[in-house]
Amino acid sequence: MTSKRTVAALPGELTIAFTREFEAPAALVFRAHTEEDLIGKWIGPIGTHMRMREWDARTGGSWSYVVVSGSGNGEWAFHGAFHEVTEPSRLVQTWEFEGNPGHPNLEILEFADLDGGRSRLTGLSVFPTLEDRDGMLADMDGGMDENFNRLDGLIAAGELG
Amino acid sequence: MTSKRTVAALPGELTIAFTREFEAPAALVFRAHTEEDLIGKWIGPIGTHMRMREWDARTGGSWSYVVVSGSGNGEWAFHGAFHEVTEPSRLVQTWEFEGNPGHPNLEILEFADLDGGRSRLTGLSVFPTLEDRDGMLADMDGGMDENFNRLDGLIAAGELG
Numbered sequence: 001m002t003s004k005r006t007v008a009a010l011p012g013e014l015t016i017a018f019t020r021e022f023e024a025p026a027a028l029v030f031r032a033h034t035e036e037d038l039i040g041k042w043i044g045p046i047g048t049h050m051r052m053r054e055w056d057a058r059t060g061g062s063w064s065y066v067v068v069s070g071s072g073n074g075e076w077a078f079h080g081a082f083h084e085v086t087e088p089s090r091l092v093q094t095w096e097f098e099g100n101p102g103h104p105n106l107e108i109l110e111f112a113d114l115d116g117g118r119s120r121l122t123g124l125s126v127f128p129t130l131e132d133r134d135g136m137l138a139d140m141d142g143g144m145d146e147n148f149n150r151l152d153g154l155i156a157a158g159e160l161g
Numbered sequence: 162m163t164s165k166r167t168v169a170a171l172p173g174e175l176t177i178a179f180t181r182e183f184e185a186p187a188a189l190v191f192r193a194h195t196e197e198d199l200i201g202k203w204i205g206p207i208g209t210h211m212r213m214r215e216w217d218a219r220t221g222g223s224w225s226y227v228v229v230s231g232s233g234n235g236e237w238a239f240h241g242a243f244h245e246v247t248e249p250s251r252l253v254q255t256w257e258f259e260g261n262p263g264h265p266n267l268e269i270l271e272f273a274d275l276d277g278g279r280s281r282l283t284g285l286s287v288f289p290t291l292e293d294r295d296g297m298l299a300d301m302d303g304g305m306d307e308n309f310n311r312l313d314g315l316i317a318a319g320e321l322g
Contacts, residue, residue, distance in 0.1 A: 014175045014287060054221070060242055062221030081221055081242035083255040083265050092265050094244040094255060104244050104253055106267040108289060126175060126289050128269060 005145065009137050016125045016137060020148050026111035026119040027088040028160045032151055033109065034085060038160065042150035043067070045143065053077075059085050063093070080104070095125075103132045166306065170298050177286045177298060181309050187272035187280040188249035189321045193312055194270065195246060199321065201226070203311040206304065214238075220246050224254070241265070256286070264293045 004021040022029050032038045034057040040050030044067040053064040064079035077098040083106075084092040091109040110122045127133035154160055169178040183190050193199045195218040201211030205228040214225040225240035238259040244267075245253040252270040271283045288294035315321055 015289070060215070060223030060225075060240070062242070064221070079221070081223070081244045081255065083242045083257070090263075092255070094242065094253070094267065096244070102251075104267065104269070106255065106265065106287065106289070108265070124289055126267065126287050128176070128267070128285055128287050 005148065007144075009133070012130065014127050014130065014133050016123075016127075016133065016140070018123045018144070020121045020123075020144075021114065022119050022121065022148075022152065022155060023117070024119060024155045024160060025117055026113045028155070029119050029121055029151075030088040030091070030111045032154065032160055033091055033111075034087070038154070040065070041154055041159065042147055045146055046150065051075075053079075057082055057085050059083070061085070100135070103128070103135075105132065105136065166309065168305075170294070173291065175288050175291065175294050177284075177288075177294065177301070179284045179305070181282045181284075181305075182275065183280050183282065183309075183313065183316060184278070185280060185316045185321060186278055187274045189316070190280050190282055190312075191249040191252070191272045193315065193321055194252055194272075195248070199315070202315055202320065204228070204308055206307055207311065214240075218243055218246050220244070222246070261296070264289070264296075266293065266297065 006019045008017040009015065032042065036052060036055040039055070040052060044050055047070040048067050051066040051068055053066065055063050057063065059082060061082045062080065063082065066075050066077045068075050079096055079098065080094040082093050084090060089111050093107050094104050095107050096104040105125050105127045107123065107125045111119060113119050127136065165182040167180045170176065193203065197213060197216040200216070201213060205211055208231040209228050212227040212229055214227065216224050218224065220243060222243045223241065224243065227236050227238045229236050240257055240259065241255040243254050245251060250272050254268050255265050256268050257265040266286050266288045268284065268286045272280060274280050288297065
């Protein structure tokens with residue numbers, strides 16, 4: 001599945017850019033990113049589950065959740081604000097891991113239809129410092145693939161409607 | 162007054178960093194940035210006024226206002242989300258000019274007391290693209306000074322309490 005994903009993060013730059021293609025229209029992939037009952041089904045490593053604290057996916061809303069390990073002994077909390085929610089094409093949000101407080105980033109996601117009922121997600125995350133960007137890059141390698149592979153599974157199972 | 166301000170925005174980088182000192186404690190300068198009845202008294206060029214559309218200065222809240230020219234013929238609208246509001250030391254928000262939609266930035270403001278009842282504001286704005294950063298840099302030259310000079314006036318007049 002990796003061939004469907006591209007990532008660009010040049011040394012010395014503050015951004016991570018990626019693209020990922022899905023076997024579903026943009027509107028469904030957008031829903032998977034914005035609907036409270038869907039987001040917890042694919043964010044987080046396999047074997048974890050999500051405990052939602054707040055989810056208000058509208059321009060000016062905010063979000064907060066905890067990813068809980070299968071044993072229940074590990075928890076990783078995250079929160080942010082929705083700067084823009086424009087269905088079905090654009091989502092701009094802030095993002096912060098509470099285990100490393102004070103290091104927010106800004107994420108811009110764009111959802112575009114391709115031929116044949118497929119779509120492409122284009123993402124750009126921008127970080128306040130190089131250390132923040134490089135730390136995220138180390139953490140996300142593999143994690144992004146695992147999330148998006150879980151999302152592929154939901155699409156294949158028809159769980160997005 | 163310019164000697165109290167520093168700005169760093171290196172060619173080819175996505176950030177604008179600044180510092181500005183005030184003749185008031187950090188708590189008062191923080192209030193000027195977060196209280197609805199104060200923000201409109203110093204944001205915007207001299208001769209304009211602010212029409213508030215939404216102001217909810219808490220972590221996960223959002224904001225929206227219009228700067229109106231003295232003649233009433235010009236309007237400039239802005240909106241964003243409050244990622245973090247930690248009184249009196251830290252404010253993290255998104256920011257977008259509606260006249261140039263789709264170009265948000267992330268702003269981190271830190272308020273620290275100095276000796277003698279003075280304080281220093283440290284700001285870092287990070288932009289998704291170089292064009293966005295350079296466009297803001299061109300617009301803010303002078304504008305930032307004018308805003309902060311207006312804020313100096315409020316402090317001198319005792320209007321922050």
